[in-house]
Amino acid sequence: MYRRQETFELKTGLYNPPYNIYRGSLYNLGIFDTSSMSDPLYQSAQPLGDAWDIEAAGTLGEDIRKGILPAFITRQTVAAIASAFCLCRIPRGGLEQRELVRILFAQQESSRLSVSFENEEALADHSRDYRSLAWRFLLELMLASENEHLGNHHTLVYILTHNFVPSTEHPAFHLSLQTWRWIAARTFFERGWTQIFARTMHVLKQERDGLTRQMLRQQLQEDYLVEHQNEPIDSLVQEVKSNRHSSTWLLERFEGKQRRDYLLCICIGLIAASEDKRQYTTPILGKLWKRGPIPFAQEYSRLEQSIQSNAHASTLWAAIAEESLVQHFQIALRKMSSGNPDTLLVDFDAGQWRIPEKSENVVPGAANGFTRLDIGLRWAQQLGLVESPSKDHFILTEAGLDCCRKWDSEQRS
């Protein structure tokens, strides 16, 4: 829209309308049948269409009802009816809200929830059931964590320190918690890893001509020892083992700015995931342990070997630092080879690590704790399932509690 333009033509037959970006999600939610030319509503989503308050759309709503759009629309009209079309303003307590909840929670539909998470194709086939499980899990988290500080890494710390799913619940529910615990552990690990990578970049930037592998390791060790004593790695591991159930300690490590905090974040991730794998013996945890561009299995083995050889923290720091460069190189190149933009920040050329000129001014960021749970939380608020009495504190509304009850009764029946 041009700033001073007052009237706009409503064009039909646009080649690539912006709404296309929602088509995939709407298809997956079983709302739009995108296999047909005009993307009609699936029959099961018809009530959602009916629930939309067409009155709120004013004269345009009336035109939509008739099936013929006007050729032009004024800025004033757009401003007046905008909220009727806004995806993030669902009328509170209305039919539309209830219909959305019905679709998201797959209510009144036969459920085939199983614990076959390890079979990803089967998971895709039952995506509706697992979507519903994910929502139920989110509500359970809200229910259990009343008055706790949530959001971003606070949510992950809560998940790591609380086994909040009642033992009577469906096994898939427990599996959901286990996999979210893995994500929490992985996020701690990524937090430490990305901060070590950023620090390594900083060290390399000081050397315009680059550093051989040996020189890089030496400089990194020295860089670690500027802040800390060279303690054995085992003492870091013991510290993690004794504190890993303390929310305060975990939050301090996640937010910590010391190089030792970065190493501890890595240890927290590895040890938490390792203990869960041992305790739950779920196949999916075994698979997650081995996969990914930086598999936990490989990094845990590095940790164990370092302990066995009585290595010190600065040695582990330097080893992880170089590995972070290697992994960054591999992943950035792999992405680039798939046609993605060039994101490579380091180079290894003629036996030396160096920072190319193009990334001299780039400071890589650290992984944060924002997850899909945070996105879900915002949705749950719009759907009237959750309320926030104060910042970062959430409680279930009566509608949220009702959703939990319905889900539980459907699963247990």
Place this chain on the structure above:
Amino acid sequence: MSISLLEDLQAGEYETAVFLTYTINLRFFELMILPRLRRMGVSRIGVLVDQRGYQESLADPLAQEFCGQGYILAPIHLPHGGIQHAKLLWLQKHETITAYGGSHNLTMAGYNDQVEITARLTSRDQGHTQALRELHNMVSSIVPPAFDYVWSHTKAPPEIRIAPTVQVLTSYSRPLIEQIIDHVHTADKLRVITPFLDAHALQTLAGAVQAQTVVLDLPKDGADIPLLEAIDALPDLQPRFLADRQNRRLHAKAYQFTKANESWLAIGSANCTQAALMKSITEGGNLEFLLLLKDTALSDDLNFTEIADPVTFPYTGRNWDSSPLPPSAISIEKASYKGGRLSVEWKLAEKGTVSDITLYADGNRIPYDLESATSVSLELPPRVITLKTAINGSSTETSAWVINYDALDQKVSHSKLHQWVERIASNDPGQHAGSIALWLEQGIQELLGVQHEAASTQYQIGPAQKRGDLPSVQKSYEVFAYSADPNEIQTHAKVLLENYSSVDPLVLLRVLLIRFAAEPSSDVPGNAKGYDDSYYSALPHNFSKRQSASQNIVKNLCRQLNEVVKTKASSIVPEQTFVTGLCILLGAIVYICLDAMKDSGRKDEENLTQHFIHFLEWLVSQSQVNHALQNPRVMGPLLLSIGAVATIAERCKDSDLYPQLRKHAKMLVQADPRQAITTWEQLDPEGSKRFLTLLRQQNIWRQIEPHLLALFEIAPDYVRRQIEHRWGFLLKLQEADIHLSPDREDLFAQAKVRCPDMQIWACYDAARRTKRLPVLFHTSGNSCSQCHSLLPTQLWQRLKKGDAVICDSCRRILIL
């Protein structure tokens, strides 16, 4: 000369690729270059690298996977200790050669990050033939025996008597500076671009050509020596540095010699140093190449700025290009694996006492019986051989990559089918654009009856096999569009091409377009976080890449259409072949318009429309076409292609294009398009269904129909119904008014209430009152049926939607 090698290696078809480089990053090569080569059909690949680069590759922390198995990496030992500094990429298939010579090493920096200058030589340009012959002879004289596996499949182009437009200078037998003087003699002005500098070499070069003015262009962080050294040698030197907007490092090397009436440009690997310019390799100098071009200037896209204060200008202190590895006391001369046997040959120091020789294959000790060779049977091929020994009591070791001929043979024997499978599995839209170009080129050659002895057409891939238990085409299309698993994509591509390409010539293009439009997969499997937060997650959007690839697809289609219209269809081509070829081209036009032009710009749309109009003209002019067009199997695709181009022609700013398209379309097709399509569907139900199906679009005719009918000025049925519904009462009233029917007043009263547009009603009412009826008319196109004035686009669009409009010129009411 501003060639992006990564972009250039997207298209073309070759069998052999040979690289010469000083340094190498194997991981970069394997991830960024090797897949490109495979998709270009290259099966024999070799890299010749300086000894230092070879040794460094063995200690590289970035894991490589295919060295010795997918390609050969071999070191070059120059007899007098100089370093292999030449950079070359030689691509060959039969007589077709493309060679890139310049300053780029086979590294990320060389191919992507730095400012390099590279020239492309091609066997298609006869002025390059002599240079290609010289380069081939030069490389032939230095390749080690192990490299014959690759190099013996190249050959120099045959000698011709045409004057060369480019000369090749190498330091193989004479210093480069002497050869430069032979050609250039003298120059008023010398411009040198170099990241490494030797003041003496610069002074000698300037003196040798008697240059009055010398401009020296350096990287922004300076050369390896202080600039003052060069100024001491040449006090009038005009130094500059590269102020690059993208902050890239200057690694290019170039020499521009200018005098009153001529100029010479030399580009290549040679820095302005003594080791590069002033010594041949027999004198211990580097192996360097320079390409010398007459009356060619460097492009001015590089922005150099004068160095105001040479005293404070920085320098790097690096001195890489004159520091060869010290001669090794031991060396592995051969390490190969073939038929389950590992063969190793080595050479020990001639002086000194050698003891404790041990040999390791991937760290495992292996036995040997002879003094300097062994051949042992091994079930699994090793990757690296290490030789350890003690000379005069001090231990030393060396390693070499094992050349696994079994694996290499397997790569070579991979069929054409495999190349297309790899092309399909790529995630890079640029690669798909290249593959589509190749597909089109081969299809057009078929259409025009151009046969190549070695190139079979792309749609006859693989034998047709029995159809039992095959995945459906639709299922495979879903996999190509949505799967992130390359193995799954490859499996489906193989099955589809093996079993369907012989019955559906367009299947490959359809698959390539589906892959082109597919979103790239995430690299972090199991990422449940729903966002790319970690440092290694690249920006997820692929828009700009796809946009540029889309432009390339359109450009190539236009180029091919241009080729077609310049040719006369061969009368020796059987009609069936011509019909098949025509259908392939028409199908390509339809699919590209529908699927590959979502991100293209107006210019591309106008360009394609223009070329398509020329193509329609060409069709009219071909004698074979008239007969072929009687065949509904041709008429159907032709109509669809006209309709598909109409969809983009409607968006063109050039208002002449659409009427031109209409004119030529009507010249070719007189029948009602809907009937023609129905006849085609009845006559060839399977073929038409295949043609009309694109991924989730079960029938693209539905998408094209309104645009085609609009082009042919036929209102679609639903618009007719809408017109009847909205304006039927007015037509009825007009009829009654004209014939003074008794019910006309009732009809008038009803119409007054019912008319949806006050302007239209006012216009009708005025005409009725002034007895100027009839005022409501049908029109069939974007001009008034009564006064023949061209209607503004906005009115035409409204007419097409079923509205009634008033002609600005004669004030009559028009409906379709």
